[in-house]
Amino acid sequence: MAILRETKQEQLSGAELLLKGLKEQEVELIFGYPGGAVLPLYDALYDAAIPNILTRHEQGAVHAAQGYAKATGKPGVVVVTSGPGATNAVTGIADANSDSVPLVVFTGQVTTDGIGKDAFQEADILGITVPITKNSYQVRDVNELPRIIQEAFHIAMTGRPGPVVIDLPKDMTICEGGCQTPDLHIPSYQPNTTPSILQVQKLLKVLGESRKPVLLIGGGVISAEAEQEALAFAERYEIPVVSTLLGLGVVPTTHPLFLGMGGMHGSYSANLALMECDLLISLGARFDDRLATSPSDFAQQAIVAHVDIDPAEIGKIIQTDIPIVADAKECLVKLLELPGEKPASQEWLTLCQDRKVSKPFTYDREQEAEIKPQKVIEKVGELTRGEAIVVTDVGQHQMWAAQFYPFQFAKQLITSGGLGTMGYGIPAAIGAKFGQPDKEVVVFVGDGGFQMTNQELAILNENNLDIKFILLNNSSLGMVRQWQEAFYNERRSKSVFSSQPDFIKLAEAYGIAGVRITDPTKLSEQLTKAFEQKGPVVIEVVTSTTEHVLPMVPPGQANDRMIGVD
Numbered sequence: 254m255a256i257l258r259e260t261k262q263e264q265l266s267g268a269e270l271l272l273k274g275l276k277e278q279e280v281e282l283i284f285g286y287p288g289g290a291v292l293p294l295y296d297a298l299y300d301a302a303i304p305n306i307l308t309r310h311e312q313g314a315v316h317a318a319q320g321y322a323k324a325t326g327k328p329g330v331v332v333v334t335s336g337p338g339a340t341n342a343v344t345g346i347a348d349a350n351s352d353s354v355p356l357v358v359f360t361g362q363v364t365t366d367g368i369g370k371d372a373f374q375e376a377d378i379l380g381i382t383v384p385i386t387k388n389s390y391q392v393r394d395v396n397e398l399p400r401i402i403q404e405a406f407h408i409a410m411t412g413r414p415g416p417v418v419i420d421l422p423k424d425m426t427i428c429e430g431g432c433q434t435p436d437l438h439i440p441s442y443q444p445n446t447t448p449s450i451l452q453v454q455k456l457l458k459v460l461g462e463s464r465k466p467v468l469l470i471g472g473g474v475i476s477a478e479a480e481q482e483a484l485a486f487a488e489r490y491e492i493p494v495v496s497t498l499l500g501l502g503v504v505p506t507t508h509p510l511f512l513g514m515g516g517m518h519g520s521y522s523a524n525l526a527l528m529e530c531d532l533l534i535s536l537g538a539r540f541d542d543r544l545a546t547s548p549s550d551f552a553q554q555a556i557v558a559h560v561d562i563d564p565a566e567i568g569k570i571i572q573t574d575i576p577i578v579a580d581a582k583e584c585l586v587k588l589l590e591l592p593g594e595k596p597a598s599q600e601w602l603t604l605c606q607d608r609k610v611s612k613p614f615t616y617d618r619e620q621e622a623e624i625k626p627q628k629v630i631e632k633v634g635e636l637t638r639g640e641a642i643v644v645t646d647v648g649q650h651q652m653w654a655a656q657f658y659p660f661q662f663a664k665q666l667i668t669s670g671g672l673g674t675m676g677y678g679i680p681a682a683i684g685a686k687f688g689q690p691d692k693e694v695v696v697f698v699g700d701g702g703f704q705m706t707n708q709e710l711a712i713l714n715e716n717n718l719d720i721k722f723i724l725l726n727n728s729s730l731g732m733v734r735q736w737q738e739a740f741y742n743e744r745r746s747k748s749v750f751s752s753q754p755d756f757i758k759l760a761e762a763y764g765i766a767g768v769r770i771t772d773p774t775k776l777s778e779q780l781t782k783a784f785e786q787k788g789p790v791v792i793e794v795v796t797s798t799t800e801h802v803l804p805m806v807p808p809g810q811a812n813d814r815m816i817g818v819d
Contacts, residue, residue, distance in 0.1 A: 263431070263432050264429040264430065264431065264432070265429060265430065265432045266293070266297070266426065266427060266428070266429050267293070267392070267395045267398055267421075267425045267426040267427060267428060267429075267430065268293045268294040268296070268297035268426040268427070269297055269432075270395065270398045270399055270402075270430060270432055271294060271297075271359070271398060271402065271421075271426070272294075272297055272298070272301050272303065273399070273432060274398065274399055274402030274403065274434070275303055275330065275402070276302075276303070277402075277403070277434060278328075278402070278403075278406045280303055280328075280330050281303070281327070282303060282304045282305070282306055282321075282330070282687060283298075283303060283304070283305045283306065283330045283331070283332055284305075284306045284308055284314040284315070284317045284318045284321070284329065284330070284331050284332075284684065285305050285306070285307070285308070285314055285331055285332035285333060285359075286307065286308055286309075286310070286311050286314055286332075286333055286334065286338060287307075287332075287334060288333070288334025288335065288338045288361060288374070289334060289335070289361075289373075289374065289423075290334045290335035290336075290338075290361030290362055290363060290374065290421075290422075290423045291332060291333070291334045291335075291338075291359075291361035291421070291423075291426070292423075293423065293426040293427050294332065294359075294361075294421070294426050295332075297426075305332070306683075306687065306712065306716070307712075308680065308683075308709055308712065309708040309709055309711055309712070310341060310706065310708060310709070311331075311333045311338050311339075311341035311342045311345075312341050312342065312344050312345050312676065312680075312706065313679075313680035313683075313706050313708070313709040314331050314332075314333060314342065314345070314680070315329075315331050315342045315344070315345020315346060315348075315349070315356070315358065316345050316348070316674075316676070316677050316680035316681045316684070316706070317329075317680040317681065317683050317684035317687070317709070318330060318331045318345070318356055318358075318684055319345060319348065319349050319352075319354050319356065319667075319677075319681055319684060320644060320667050320680065320681030320682060320683065320684030320685040320686075320688070321684035321685065321687055321688040322349075322354050322355055322356060322684075322688075323352075323354060323664060323667045323681075323685065324642060324664055324667060324684070324685040324688035324689045324692075325664075325688040325689065326476075326478060326664065327355075327688070328355040328356060328357055328406060328409050328410055329349075329354070329355070329356045329357075329684065330356070330357050330358075330359075331345075331356060331357070331358040331359065332358075332359045332361075333358070333359070333360055333361065334360075334361040334374070335360065335361040335362045335363055335374045335375060335376065335378075335423075336373075336374030336375060336376045337374065337376075338360070338361060338374075339360040339361070339362075339376055339378040339381075339420075340376055340378070340381065342358060342360065343381060343382065343385070344672075344674060345674075346358060346382055346385050346386060346416045346418065347385040347672055348669050348671075348672040348674045348677065349415065349416040350385045350386060350387070350415055350416055351669075351670065351671025351672040352472065352499060352669065352670050352671050352672070353413050353414045353415055353472065353473070353476055354414060354415070354416065355409040355410045355414035355415065355416070356409060356415075356416040356417070357402075357405050357406055357409055357416075357417050357419065358416060358417070358418045358419070359419050359421055360378045360418060360419070360420050360421065361421055361423065362375070362378070362391070362420045362421055362422040362423065363375045363422065363423060364422055364423050364424040365393060365422045365424055365425070366424075368422065378418065378420050379391055379418070379420055382418050385416070386415065386416050386417060386418050387408055387409065387413075387414075387415035387416060387417055388404075388405070388408045388417045388418075388442075389417065389418040389419075389420070390404075390405065390417075390418070390419045390420065391419075391420040391422070392419065392420070392421050392422060392425045393422075393425070394425075394430075395425050395428050395429065395430035396430040396431050397430075398425070398430060399431075399432065399433065399434040399435065400434070400435050401419060402419070402434075403434055403435075403437055404437065404439055405417040405419055407437060407439070408439070408442060411444055412442075412444030412446075412562055412563070413444070413473075413476075413561075413562045413563040414476055444562065445562075445564075445578050445579065446562065446579060446580035446583050447579060447580075447583055448560070448577050448578075448579035448583060448584040448587055449577060449578075449579075450587065450591075452575055452576070452577045453577065453584065453587045453588060453591060454591060455575055456534070456558045456575050456577070456588070457588065457591055457592075457593035457594075458593075459532055459556055459558070459575065460490060460492075460532060460534070460593060460594075460596055461593055461594030461595070461596055462594075462596070463531050463532035463556075463596045463598065464531055464596060464597060464598050464600075464601060465529060465530045465531040465532070465598060465601040466490070466492045466493070466530060466531070466532040466533075466534065466596055466598055466601075467492065467493055467494075467495055467526045467527060467530040467532070467533050467534070467555075468483075468486070468487050468492045468493070468494045468495070468534050468536065469494075469495050469496075469497070469500075469515070469527070469533060469534065469535040469536065469538050470483060470494060470495070470496045470497065470500035470503045470504065470536055470537070470538070471496075471497045471499060471500045471535065471536060471537040471538025471539065472497065472499030472500055472537060472538070472670065473536065473537015473538065473561060473562060473581050474500060474503050474536050474537045474581050474663075475499070475500065475502070475503060475537075475663045475664060476537065476581075477537065477562070477580050477581040477582040477583075478582060478663075479536075479537075479580075479581045479582035479585050480502075480503045480662070480663040482582055482585035482586060482589060483503055483504070483536060483581070483585055484503065484504055484508075485585075485589060486585055486588055486589060487504065487510050488510065489589070489595070490593070490595050490596060491510070491595065491596075491598065491599070491602055492510065492534070492596075492598075493510055493512050493526055493601070493602055493605040493606075494508075494510050494511050494512060495512050495513070495514070495515040495519075495523040495526055495527060496511070496513070496514050496515070496523075497514065497515065497516070497538050497544055497670075498514060498516070498543070498655055498666075498668065498670050499666075499668070499670045500537070500538065501514060501655060501660045501665070501666045502660040502661065502662050502663045502664065502665040502666055503663050505659075505660065505661045505662075506639075506659050506660050506661070507659065507661075509606065510602075512526055512605055512606075512608075512609055513609065513614070513656075514655050514656070515527050515544055515812065516543045516544040516545075516546065516806070516812070517543045517544075517546055517805060517806045517808075518652040518655070518656065518802050518803075518804065518805055518806075519544075519804075519806075519812070520609065520612075520613070520614060520656075520804075521608055521609075521612040521804060521815065521818050522605055522606075522608035522609040522612065524806065524812040524813055524815060525605075525608060525812075525813055526605050526608075527551070527552055527812050528550075528551070528552065528553075528811065528812050528813045529554065530552060530554070530555045531554055531555055531556065532555055532556050532558070532596075533552045533555040533556070533557045533558070534558045534560070535557065535558065535559045535560065535561075535571075536560050536581050536584075536585070537560065537561060537562070537581045538561075539561070539563075539566045539569070539570070540566075540569075540570040540571045541570075541671065545570060545571060545812075546806045546808065546809065546810060546811065546812055547809055547810055547811045547812070548570050548571055550811035550812075551571055551811070551812065552571070556574045556575065557571055557572065557573050557574050557575070558573070558574065558575035558576075558577065559571070559573040559575070559576055559577065560577040560579060560581055560584045561577075561578065561579075561581075562578070562579065562580055562581070563578075564576075564578045612818055612819065614627075614656040614657060616628070616800075621773045621774060622773070623773060623796065623797045624770070624771075624773045624776055624794055624795065624796045624797065625773075625796065625797060625800065626649070626650060626653050626725050626727070626794075626796045626797065626800060627653050627656070627657050627800075628776065629723065629725060629776065629780070629794050629796065630650075630653050630654055630656075630657040630658055630697065630723075631657050632776065632777055632780050633658070633695060633697075633723060633780065633784075634657065634658050634659045636780065636781060636784045637693055637695060637784075639658070639659035639660070639661050640661065640692075640693065641665075641692070641693040641694065641695045642664075642665055642667065642685050642686075642689055642692050642693065642694045642695070643658055643660070643665060643666050643667070643695055643696075643697070644667045644668065644678055644681050644682035644685055644694065644695070644696045644697075645666070645667075645668045645669075645677075645678055645696070645697045645698070646669075646675060646676065646677055646678030646679070646696075646697070646698040646699055646702030646703070647668075647669050647673045647674055647675045647677060647678075647702060647732075648675065648699045648701065648702060648730070648731050648732045649699065649725075649727070649731035649732050649735065649800070649801075649802050650697045650698065650699050650725045650731070651668055651697070652732075652802040653697075653802060654666075654668075654697045655668075656802075667681055667682070667685050668681075669681075675699075675701060675702040675705055676702050676705030676706040677702070677706075678696050678697070678698040678702055678703075678706075679696065679698060679702075679703070679706045679707060679709050679710065679722070680706055680709045682694050682696040682720050682722075683709055683712050683713070683718060683720070686718045686719075686720055687716075687718075693719075693721075694719075694720045694721070695720070695721050695723065696720060696721070696722045696723060697723050697725065698722060698723070698724055698725070699724075699725055699726075699727070699730075699731055700724060700725075700726040700727065700728065700729075700750065700753060700756070701729075701730045701731075701750075703722075703724055703756070704754070707759065710760065710763040710765060710789075710791075711763055713763070713765060713788075713789040714763070714764050714765065714788075714789070717788075718789060719787065719788055719789060720789050721783070721784060721789070721790050721792060722789070722790065722791045722792065723792050723794065724756055724791060724792065724793040724794065725794055725796050726753075726756070726793055726794065726795050726796060727796050727797060727798050727800070728749065728750050728753065728798050729745075729748055729749045729750060729798060730748045730749075731800075732802070733748040734748040734749060735801050735802065738801070739801070739805075739807075740807070740808075756769075756791065756793045757769050757791070757793060759791075760791035765788075765789045765790065765791055766786055766788065766789070766790045766791070767790070767791045767792075767793065768782075768783045768790060768791070768792045768793070769793045769795070770783075770792065770793065770794045770795065771795045776794070780792065780794075801817070803816070803817025803818075804816060804817040804818045805817055
């Protein structure tokens with residue numbers, strides 16, 4: 254008689270289980286920084302096939318992971334140590350939460366018997382990050398690690414994407430556990446992606462009856478990879494399109510239906526369309542205060558249809574008449590499948606297009622006393638044929654890039670929208686280049702933001718990353734200075750730099766070519782030569798110190814109360 258023996262499940266250390274889980278999730282690379290609490294994991298990484306990109310600061314690691322995620326649509330993965338390593342990552346986690354970026358962040362932690370005892374480099378990272386994460390875990394049983402990793406990636410990527418934190422006590426990476434990954438089962442997390450057919454039909458009916466419809470494109474369209482369906486829907490019904498900052502690229506800037514970005518620094522045509530439309534169809538936009546600058550005045554004449562994967566966003570700021578909780582792509586597929594009448598809106602479309610032509614984004618192109626930053630961005634658009642992945646830091650240059658770069662495709666603009674994080678640009682560009690190595694990557698960064706995370710330039714040569722950094726140097730915190738000049742009686746309190754480093758020498762210290770451009774008459778020639786250089790280049794352009802981003806809707810004013818429009 255055969256003797257039946259129970260097969261013992263293979264046992265692996267927590268560090269090995271973690272790497273196994275990452276491989277199951279098809280993780281290509283990690284952005285991280287080692288430290289005492291994660292040494293067992295980094296020891297396991299020494300022999301692993303998954304490369305760790307050693308950033309020079311934990312904030313840089315998270316921003317790089319964001320850039321990778323935004324450029325690819327895949328989750329970014331971060332590993333940092335406990336205490337200050339974890340707290341240094343908080344800004345990037347908050348930024349990812351604001352912009353719905355899928356991240357899985359592993360934070361080291363002191364051993365389980367030291368938690369709550371003020372052990373060396375202990376920080377309550379779960380308590381700190383609960384408000385800025387989609388979900389968070391602390392591993393207390395190594396056997397739970399395979400399930401936790403599987404759930405974390407699923408939660409980060411589905412529904413409204415976002416960051417998930419896994420806090421990993423050091424002993425949980427050393428002790429052994431079973432390596433079998435269970436079937437995914439999260440009863441409490443079941444995001445709805447399918448639109449209500451009745452609501453979709455209602456929207457099509459209202460659209461057929463409208464005379465002044467507008468389609469508002471937000472970052473949710475890009476997250477859902479619904480750019481083709483969004484453009485097809487706009488073209489079928491000939492609906493003018495307005496974009497949020499994070500929705501730029503879904504509809505090419507040259508498309509006749511595209512009116513531009515709306516909001517505080519949006520185009521005249523886009524903002525007037527938002528205010529005068531009789532039907533506003535919002536896809537994956539959340540009506541933040543940079544778009545709906547005065548919610549009580551916003552689109553007062555319009556029936557508002559709001560499509561969003563997150564039910565908490567619908568009706569939160571703007572009263573919604575046709576709420577549709579759904580994945581943007583699934584909703585657009587239904588809108589395209591069902592029959593609908595084209596609205597009689599040709600007169601409206603012509604008006605919107607005429608406004609776009611008559612009052613475009615502009616600046617003084619004739620003067621040659623100083624370099625205009627807008628001209629720099631236009632020239633970079635020409636040199637890259639509008640095909641580069643454009644990464645920005647935060648400030649005036651960010652808005653000028655949104656206004657003047659000729660965006661053509663989704664996932665092309667990588668920027669910090671909701672949190673507005675200075676220092677985002679350099680590491681995010683590095684992550685984007687890792688994600689899209691065959692695409693040209695260009696960064697627009699100000700002299701303020703450049704000084705926050707320029708240590709990440711060390712990554713470029715050791716990883717053969719060809720990125721062009723356009724440092725627009727106006728010797729100030731430009732947007733802060735603009736607000737002080739416009740709203741605080743020109744009292745420039747700590748917004749102007751009295752001294753700065755030599756940015757070219759700083760670049761050269763990292764083994765990177767540096768070019769300084771100061772002569773307006775030589776801008777085109779010198780920019781062209783700089784872009785012809787192989788490898789990374791820091792291109793410092795000394796620009797106007799007084800230029801404002803215009804047009805501008807003053808804070809709290811309605812979208813049609815723009816200043817800086819002729």
